[in-house]
Amino acid sequence: MAQFELPYLPYSTSDLEPYISEATMEVHYNKHHRGYVAKLIQALEDSKYEDWPLVELLARASLLGDKIRNNAGGHFNHTLFWSILSPEPIKPYGKLLNQIEAAFESYESFQEQFARKAMSHFGSGWAWLIIDSDGILQLTTTANQDNPLMDVAEQKGYPLFGLDLWEHAYYLDYQNNKADYIDAFWNVLDWTEVSKRHQDALLNIASKIT
Ligand code: MN3
Numbered sequence: 001m002a003q004f005e006l007p008y009l010p011y012s013t014s015d016l017e018p019y020i021s022e023a024t025m026e027v028h029y030n031k032h033h034r035g036y037v038a039k040l041i042q043a044l045e046d047s048k049y050e051d052w053p054l055v056e057l058l059a060r061a062s063l064l065g066d067k068i069r070n071n072a073g074g075h076f077n078h079t080l081f082w083s084i085l086s087p088e089p090i091k092p093y094g095k096l097l098n099q100i101e102a103a104f105e106s107y108e109s110f111q112e113q114f115a116r117k118a119m120s121h122f123g124s125g126w127a128w129l130i131i132d133s134d135g136i137l138q139l140t141t142t143a144n145q146d147n148p149l150m151d152v153a154e155q156k157g158y159p160l161f162g163l164d165l166w167e168h169a170y171y172l173d174y175q176n177n178k179a180d181y182i183d184a185f186w187n188v189l190d191w192t193e194v195s196k197r198h199q200d201a202l203l204n205i206a207s208k209i210t
Contacts, residue, residue, distance in 0.1 A: 036074030
């Protein structure tokens with residue numbers, strides 16, 4: 001049996017209000033994410049990929065059928081998404097803030113460029129801040145449940161954070177006002193976890209160079 005499970009949520013489903021409602025979190029975490037996990041396990045049964053770790057499934061997504069690709073991506077993306085949200089978010093700081101300011105001129109300009117990237121994405125998908133294999137910060141989007149760790153991604157890199165652009169992530173709270181949802185996101189994005197991911201990525205890149 002494939003060992004995947006719905007991750008523990010480190011806050012309650014009502015804690016991100018008013019930015020993300022309890023109703024949205026209940027459907028999103030308890031229904032959508034639970035569904036991705038169940039379908040991933042089901043799809044892996046009787047496939048030759050049953051023992052593969054999640055990162056391996058993503059790295060070789062091009063080999064997999066749509067059902068494994070979509071649900072492995074769905075599980076990874078949502079696990080990351082819950083981990084970077086917090087009712088008491090820490091603002092950007094330290095090395096990552098310095099790198100953001102160097103790459104995007106200022107934190108405000110970074111937010112604008114991220115929002116523009118996310119708004120320009122048509123249909124379901126995700127908007128990402130990634131760090132590429134050269135250590136450069138990049139903004140990118142992926143369709144459906146794809147992500148920048150997949151071999152099929154146009155722009156590859158290590159995701160520092162992602163924003164869910166599926167309508168199920170915002171329609172109950174913002175209807176068609178995707179821009180308001182993106183604005184609200186900054187109020188619950190916690191840079192503690194994002195900075196930890198940045199640190200891990202830099203160490204990983206350095207270990208490959210030296
Ligand atoms: Mn979602």
